[in-house]
Amino acid sequence: MIELYDFSIGYGSCMLLDKVDTSFGKGQLTALIGRNGTGKSTLLRAIAGLNRHYSGEVLLNDRKISGMQPQELARTLAFVTTERTRIPNLRCEDVVAIGRAPYTNWIGRMQDIDRRIVTDAIRSVGMESYALRTMDTMSDGECQRIMIARALAQDTPVILLDEPTSFLDMLNRYELVSLLQSLAHNQGKCVLFSTHELDVALQMCDSIALVDDGALYHLSVPEMVSSGHIQRLFRTPNLSIERLCASFITDRQ
Structure with a gap:
């Protein structure tokens, strides 16, 4: 549904994402995580066609967004911003x-x-x-x-959301992500949302896309946990993160 080929984007000499190749499929709920300022919102806006200052290609349903008319794009992708x-x-x-x-x-x-x-x-x-x-x-x-x-x-068929849980309490966060999960699994939509709620991402998503130092690591949730990318993202000992990942592994055993 969403495909990135040799995708790079940044501002001036600051490269946020460099030569990314990945795809986000139909029927999948994916959480986009990373530290502040690493390019999560920038990536979402590029996929939505709101930021064309990138190199490489972005495809939606096998169509380059650079060649899509506004109405065609509006029937293909919906975007909820943080504004x-x-x-x-x-x-x-x-x-x-x-x-x-x-x-x-x-x-x-x-x-x-x-x-x-x-x-x-x-x-x-x-x-x-x-x-x-x-x-x-x-x-x-x-x-x-x-x-x-x-x-x-x-x-x-494609829904992007930039930190949709940021203004919600805990109960409503889980209700919202449950709704997004249902849209992906029951209606076959491709749903990608940025979040700082790591517990929600681990418990309710199919995959995680992690932005770190210009790279985008996109793996299934079990693969992401075992890869160590989440732990390395924070670069300092963080017992709560370690416990979250350990709890996820225990629950899946």
């Missing part, structure tokens, strides 16, 4: 309805099927009671869930 959305007088259901824009007619009129998809997307993130509220009256976590609902309403 806070506070739009006065715009109701949540209207924000989610924006996700249907690639499918509406030339005047943007929604059909019954579009309205059902919007309603289902809002329900799937547990925000039915917020549908008529405006975004400027809600918390960061509530707004984040609405933005995720908008991505679901877009109904694309």
Whole structure:
């Protein structure tokens, strides 16, 4: 679904990712992890077509994104950023309805099927009671869930999310990642999200993509744990990380 070939990106003399070759497949939930400033958000924005300052190729469903028209890209990929959305007088259901824009007619009129998809997307993130509220009256976590609902309403085979759990409490983090897991496993979507929640990545994802010193290591969760890349990422003794990895190995035995 997502393929990177000889992919390099950076700023000036700072190379964030250098000559990366990897792919993220259909039906897979992948966590993108790494220290702050190592290029996680930059990579997601490049895959989403929002940053074209890279070398190499990015393909979505065997199509180079550099050759995709905006509507084709919008029907292929949905992206939830970390930007806070506070739009006065715009109701949540209207924000989610924006996700249907690639499918509406030339005047943007929604059909019954579009309205059902919007309603289902809002329900799937547990925000039915917020549908008529405006975004400027809600918390960061509530707004984040609405933005995720908008991505679901877009109904694309590829979904990217930049730290989608950052404003959520522990229970809601697991509920959200469970939803992403269901989208990947039950609907065959390719879901890639950046996170600092290593416990969530280890327990609920199929694979982990780890950014470190210009390299991208993409392995299944068991392979990533046994590789030692996670432990080396932090470069200092970290008992909590060691315990997480040890606990994962014990649970899989």
